[in-house]
Amino acid sequence: xxxxxxxxxxxxxxxxxxxxxxxxxxxxxxxxxxxxxxxxxxxxxxxxxxxxxxxxxxxxxxxxxxxxxxxxxxxxxxxxxxxxxxxxxxxxxxxxxxxxxxxxxxxxxxxxxxxxxxxxxxxxxxxxxxxxxxxxxxxxxxxxxxxxxxxxxxxxxxxxxxxxxxxxxxxxxxxxxxxxxxxxxxxxxxxxxxxxxxxxxxxxxxxxxxxxxxxxxxxxxxxxxxxxxxxxxxxxxxxxxxxxxxxxxxxxxxxxxxxxxxxxxxxxxxxxxxxxxxxxxxxxxxxxxxxxxxxxxxxxxxxxxxxxxxxxxxxxxxxxxxxxxxxxxxxxxxxxxxx
Amino acid sequence: xxxxxxxxxxxxxxxxxxxxxxxxxxxxxxxxxxxxxxxxxxxxxxxxxxxxxxxxxxxxxxxxxxxxxxxxxxxxxxxxxxxxxxxxxxxxxxxxxxxxxxxxxxxxxxxxxxxxxxxxxxxxxxxxxxxxxxxxxxxxxxxxxxxxxxxxxxxxxxxxxxxxxxxxxxxxxxxxxxxxxxxxxxxxxxxxxxxxxxxxxxxxxxxxxxxxxxxxxxxxxxxxxxxxxxxxxxxxxxxxxxxxxxxxxxxxxxxxxxxxxxxxxxxxxxxxxxxxxxxxxxxxxxxxxxxxxxxxxxxxxxxxxxxxxxxxxxxxxxxxxxxxxxxxxxxxxxxxxxxxxxxxxxxx
Numbered sequence: 001x002x003x004x005x006x007x008x009x010x011x012x013x014x015x016x017x018x019x020x021x022x023x024x025x026x027x028x029x030x031x032x033x034x035x036x037x038x039x040x041x042x043x044x045x046x047x048x049x050x051x052x053x054x055x056x057x058x059x060x061x062x063x064x065x066x067x068x069x070x071x072x073x074x075x076x077x078x079x080x081x082x083x084x085x086x087x088x089x090x091x092x093x094x095x096x097x098x099x100x101x102x103x104x105x106x107x108x109x110x111x112x113x114x115x116x117x118x119x120x121x122x123x124x125x126x127x128x129x130x131x132x133x134x135x136x137x138x139x140x141x142x143x144x145x146x147x148x149x150x151x152x153x154x155x156x157x158x159x160x161x162x163x164x165x166x167x168x169x170x171x172x173x174x175x176x177x178x179x180x181x182x183x184x185x186x187x188x189x190x191x192x193x194x195x196x197x198x199x200x201x202x203x204x205x206x207x208x209x210x211x212x213x214x215x216x217x218x219x220x221x222x223x224x225x226x227x228x229x230x231x232x233x234x235x236x237x238x239x240x241x242x243x244x245x246x247x248x249x250x251x252x253x254x255x256x257x258x259x260x261x262x263x264x265x266x267x268x269x270x271x272x273x274x275x276x277x278x279x280x281x282x283x284x285x286x287x288x289x290x291x292x293x294x295x296x297x298x299x300x301x302x303x304x305x306x307x308x309x310x311x312x313x314x315x316x317x318x319x320x321x322x323x324x325x326x327x328x329x330x331x332x333x334x335x336x337x338x339x
Numbered sequence: 340x341x342x343x344x345x346x347x348x349x350x351x352x353x354x355x356x357x358x359x360x361x362x363x364x365x366x367x368x369x370x371x372x373x374x375x376x377x378x379x380x381x382x383x384x385x386x387x388x389x390x391x392x393x394x395x396x397x398x399x400x401x402x403x404x405x406x407x408x409x410x411x412x413x414x415x416x417x418x419x420x421x422x423x424x425x426x427x428x429x430x431x432x433x434x435x436x437x438x439x440x441x442x443x444x445x446x447x448x449x450x451x452x453x454x455x456x457x458x459x460x461x462x463x464x465x466x467x468x469x470x471x472x473x474x475x476x477x478x479x480x481x482x483x484x485x486x487x488x489x490x491x492x493x494x495x496x497x498x499x500x501x502x503x504x505x506x507x508x509x510x511x512x513x514x515x516x517x518x519x520x521x522x523x524x525x526x527x528x529x530x531x532x533x534x535x536x537x538x539x540x541x542x543x544x545x546x547x548x549x550x551x552x553x554x555x556x557x558x559x560x561x562x563x564x565x566x567x568x569x570x571x572x573x574x575x576x577x578x579x580x581x582x583x584x585x586x587x588x589x590x591x592x593x594x595x596x597x598x599x600x601x602x603x604x605x606x607x608x609x610x611x612x613x614x615x616x617x618x619x620x621x622x623x624x625x626x627x628x629x630x631x632x633x634x635x636x637x638x639x640x641x642x643x644x645x646x647x648x649x650x651x652x653x654x655x656x657x658x659x660x661x662x663x664x665x666x667x668x669x670x671x672x673x674x675x676x677x678x679x680x681x682x683x684x685x686x687x
Contacts, residue, residue, distance in 0.1 A: 046578070049578075056575050059571055059572070059574075062571065097361065097365065100365055100366060101366070102364045110364075114361060114364055117361060121354070121357070121361075153401075155365045157408070158402040158404070158405075158407075160404065160405050160563055160589055160592060169596075172596070172600050248564065248600070249566070249567045249592065249593040249596055250592060250593075250595075250596040250599075251563045251596075252563070253404065253562060255404055255560075255561075255562045256562050256563060256565075296568075296572060297575060300569075300572035300573060300576045301576040302576075303554070303576065305530075306530055306557070306558045
């Protein structure tokens with residue numbers, strides 16, 4: 001009986017979700033197009049060259065790729081009712097661990113293995129502390145943020161570690177069918193995330209755990225184990241992102257992936273993921289990351305300062321959350337209520 | 340249940356195995372060769388002879404990139420050269436408040452001289468005053484205190500001069516190539532730091548005097564990945580670049596990666612700071628990086644030497660004065676293929 005209850009509640013949640021998120025995602029896509037149009041208006045000379053436009057789109061996608069992969073993992077954690085502040089630090093730690101001379105001696109396979117295992121392992125530790133140690137996610141992952149960066153700094157000896165693997169560096173410089181491999185990786189992770197969230201019991205359970213953990217527990221879900229797995233999943237995404245970022249920078253250092261946690265959380269929220277859990281979409285999150293990357297690109301091609309760019313980003317986060325909280329009707333109601 | 344346990348055992352086993360394998364992978368033995376120390380031979384000159392014992396306290400922000408790491412390494416190595424110096428170093432965290440706390444404990448140990456690279460000169464100015472009033476001589480490294488009473492001696496890098504040197508090299512190269520209206524890009528460091536602003540001002544002032552200007556400027560964060568990201572966007576903004584100045588060689592690894600990934604080789608690139616890798620690359624002439632303007636962490640070694648002399652109440656033996664000068668600003672030198680060999684030992 002509990003199984004049927006879960007099934008229907010899961011389906012209802014998802015069915016209710018689908019209609020809503022499609023409109024929101026269309027809105028986000030609209031914002032994205034608007035940003036590109038602003039680019040075209042402000043830089044008609046650049047946008048007049050179709051080859052440049054194509055290369056620019058690819059550059060935006062590449063810019064979004066690493067944070068995008070991190071954001072997919074983050075979306076799962078937030079939907080599941082948690083938060084992961086340690087993602088940037090995990091990316092740095094995985095990247096540094098994968099580029100030590102000892103690891104590099106095992107070749108690219110060893111480097112990829114190391115990054116992924118370290119990322120997942122650190123995520124598991126996060127999850128274990130939160131699920132079984134009953135630490136608040138904010139505190140546990142904040143502690144991990146500090147600790148992982150510290151470990152990364154001590155492993156690297158505070159030096160920049162150059163990746164001498166042509167295979168790894170090639171991940172960022174090689175194109176297949178004219179599209180950089182990094183973009184394919186982002187697409188693969190996003191599609192896998194979408195399937196996992198929308199087409200598997202794991203995904204349904206994530207929504208259930210985040211929406212109402214007590215109800216999920218009563219419905220027979222092992223909430224603790226599931227929560228732990230969510231953080232491991234986020235760590236896995238960080239491990240993948242670490243390889244991508246190392247490839248892009250052809251090196252790794254303890255200070256890299258600075259503030260990625262904020263980028264990922266902001267992108268997920270813009271994408272319509274509820275910070276309180278129980279709702280969110282992968283498509284929305286990826287669109288959120290793309291919007292940020294496009295803003296960066298827009299400011300770069302117009303030669304505007306980074307300060308202005310950060311202010312606009314902040315404004316967009318606030319606007320997105322306001323839209324999410326009030327929606328249009330409740331906003332009018334709010335105004336009508338005033339004398 | 341039994342099924343679950345078996346699975347748990349399997350995963351547990353895999354985890355332990357992977358863990359054991361990975362801990363072996365943290366070894367970085369050979370990497371220590373990159374941390375070059377520049378212990379200046381102190382055998383010459385009258386000041387080299389051991390004198391009165393001096394306790395030198397040292398504080399620099401937690402190193403998150405190569406240059407800062409080299410500062411601490413150099414200071415330590417230089418102190419080790421002198422038999423009459425006792426060196427006390429404190430880790431100083433990642434912001435001005437943390438450094439202030441660390442400095443207070445250092446001050447309580449009553450060293451003769453404190454050498455510090457403040458997180459921010461303005462924010463730690465008051466500590467300088469406090470220490471000087473307590474009778475501890477302060478040697479400021481790299482980030483100036485606004486108050487002259489807050490330090491005994493300052494050893495500064497020439498941020499403005501770096502910009503001037505980079506621009507001068509770019510102007511000369513453009514003239515030599517016969518490019519009349521060159522497109523010039525700039526990848527700056529952390530924009531909220533005053534030193535970044537000063538560097539950029541030196542660069543643009545010199546270009547303006549020659550009738551040129553910066554076409555586009557992006558600020559990175561002294562990290563390899565931010566260098567790559569900002570450079571990739573700068574390349575989008577400027578489909579053709581004649582010259583590019585990147586403020587920091589460490590982030591330059593990322594900048595060069597971005598150039599390589601975009602297949603852009605048309606420009607000459609000038610670096611900043613003078614890392615070992617950059618100098619080697621300039622010498623080998625294997626990338627668009629043709630020069631770098633120095634901002635050498637060797638200043639930490641010099642600061643320790645000066646602190647020792649201050650503690651012993653001596654002057655610089657080559658100068659007439661009996662005391663160490665108040666302000667020393669190192670000049671920013673331009674490293675090119677021709678003189679790269681001379682500078683290799685200064686690379687960090």
